[in-house]
Amino acid sequence: MRSLDSRPGPRPERSKGSWPHAAMVNRIRELERQLRRMARQVTEAAALLRLSRQAPKAVVGGRGRHHGPAVRARICSLVDEAVARGARIASACQLLGISVRTLQRWRQPWLAEDRRVGAHRPPANRLSEQERLQVLELLHAEPYRGLSPRQLVPRLADQGRYLASESTFYRLLRRERWCRLRTRARHSPEPPKHCWVAERPNQVWSWDISALKGPERGAFLYLYLVVDVFSRRIMGWSIHPEEAAGHASELILRACAENGVEPAGLVLHSDNGRPMRGAALLSTLRHLGIVASFSRPRVPDDNPFSEALFRTLKQRPSYPGQTFASLEEARAWVARFATWYNSEHLHSGIRFVTPDDRHFGREALVMARRRAIYGDAMRSAAARWTGPMRTWLPAGPVRLRAGRSDANPLFSWGARQPG
Template identity: 50%
Template structure:
């Protein structure tokens, strides 16, 4: 005997109900379930209080039990939920209201009720009260949620921050006003205070201050001014620190050396930080000597590539030769959007002239005629030479440079050099000559551009992405994975692999873009 799950029964009974309104005979023909079983399921749901009419095609022909079941089901619904219920069931709100009036009129017309009827009526009234109570609770919770949502849009600018922070008198009064408005709209005081980032006791203290002095102010500063720290240095000790620092034997030394030297003599006055603080108070902490003040280098401007030949990254790396201490220099240019190596050359020395010639040849090979191409590099002398900069200006190329000693500012070239030198085909021995080095790099570039599936661009080759062929390839992969999932869905617990095209590639992205990318990576 076949056993059917509860979900299957739900779906079958749903077909009997409006607006589907399928007959039992039709469902029997479609599903193969016997008609007695279908009648049994319908009766079970009717006994449970569900409206499963015998004649679903015309609601006016429903039995009194079915109409009463509909009235009971809709008793706890508000207007919007009732409208949704009627649309799903193929009914009108007016029909349900008329059935409700008829049911109430029938109760009144019955006169005296039997004991069973009185018990049923009592039970129905009890259920109604419970439903109304639950409805009021839900309406109250909905009103509180709406009030807190409105409050959340205003509170960050007033009381946002950590506990113990200083809140001005104006912001305190505004916070009390907003909390009062939220409570009138239906929010609880505890929830509103928690959303504002304050404690309910703090709110009561503010209200008490406002009633007492018509002003809400922070008393911590006043209390701190009246309180003297136990470890505070005396005026004599402060004068002693200044005197010691200006003695001939310490006149050119910083406090970080003066304090240990005093300890070697068996004397302790104060800590190094206290020395610095006292000297700073009398304007005796200044930079001295030839040492320059530390400079904070600004992060280079971020650029967003949405297609090939918009942003290039280039650098120079060493290739060892058979002569110790002598290297060949590989000049290499990469398109960061497609990861394609668009230009390369090998020379025996570094120079801005070689770099400018490579840039000129690469622009011709890639048919670059419009201004706006960004060329990013580090701060090496070939990158910032006069010949190189003049060539970039002539070609309309925008130069971009990394910060000094920050390799992360040029990650694409660094990653490419790592791939080049760690590929299995990289020679174990130094290159025997310039031609041998050029021959090997030529084979590497051919492999990298046309065969290597790059992990950062959905495992297509750089040349396929550069030429626009990736869209067809990725769509084909989606179809293959979709067909495989449809054929054997048990192997997939979720969606198929993400084969969507990567639309944006950032060079030195801003903080918000980097944070969003990290968040997406965690979700994935």
């Protein structure tokens, strides 16, 4: 153990002459730090000067610019060399016009390549300004005003004219903000196991009744209308102030006589309304040999062809906005509509031919003319066609769902589908 005499004594007081020495030491240390800082700055300036000389065109700044893999690898190697010579990463990135975070992202293997597409350049096959103005002028022309491009393109093909594709018409409409909002159609369900298949005219007819606003408040006129499912042609119509099965019987008899149709074996489809199941109508159908077909219970869209025809009728621009002044006025208007619909209307469900053309077997000739027009246009301006030519082929058979009928469940013409 240490003796008591070996314990250290009190610290001697520092003389007043030692304080200037301490201040001088601190000053020297501060100057040394400044010297080291200046040396680093000089070293960094030399490294950055060398970097600017090595890559005079490597400034890639600009937010959102596209940089390929070669440019990214070149920038990363230049920054690494500058840092090895004494430059800071932030200073080197600032000189090159990028951020430190961008450099860090470029070093990741899965981000080594810019996954964005290149610059949007105008395609070589775009319409010229004169052609674009011609298309816009056509869309505003009186005969074509209100027609969708789906209707307009086949109509122009029938006239021997080709201006642009259907998608180009829609693109110009969207650019000019001339397209109105349209609801998305529901995906049609799979066809049921039992359905009628119309492979030629006068196999399956569909009929229905729709109310038209009459001359008096609360009074209606009832339009009876028969349409051929295969050709969508209006085969007959009549207007009466009331709903009755007798009126429907007279219409079916007159439609068969005027169109020269042998009624035996004809299928007449309708919904489950009271006039459709009236005793007078069913007795007439059995006498003529017509098969009565009805929609499935509680299925409102099993008679789509008649419903779609009524929708087209009531959305015509010439359809009276308020009411029909009289029964004679309503009959005159429907007569004009039936003539227009059968002979002029290009129906989208049958590849944009008129119901008369399909009913009387002229659709193949119409499609052949359209193919010839598009073939000539494709040969004259091949650079504008990036894909195959539009398919101008006649529509195939038409299926109609059914719930009950007076015929055998194993329908004729192979209408029963395999399960």
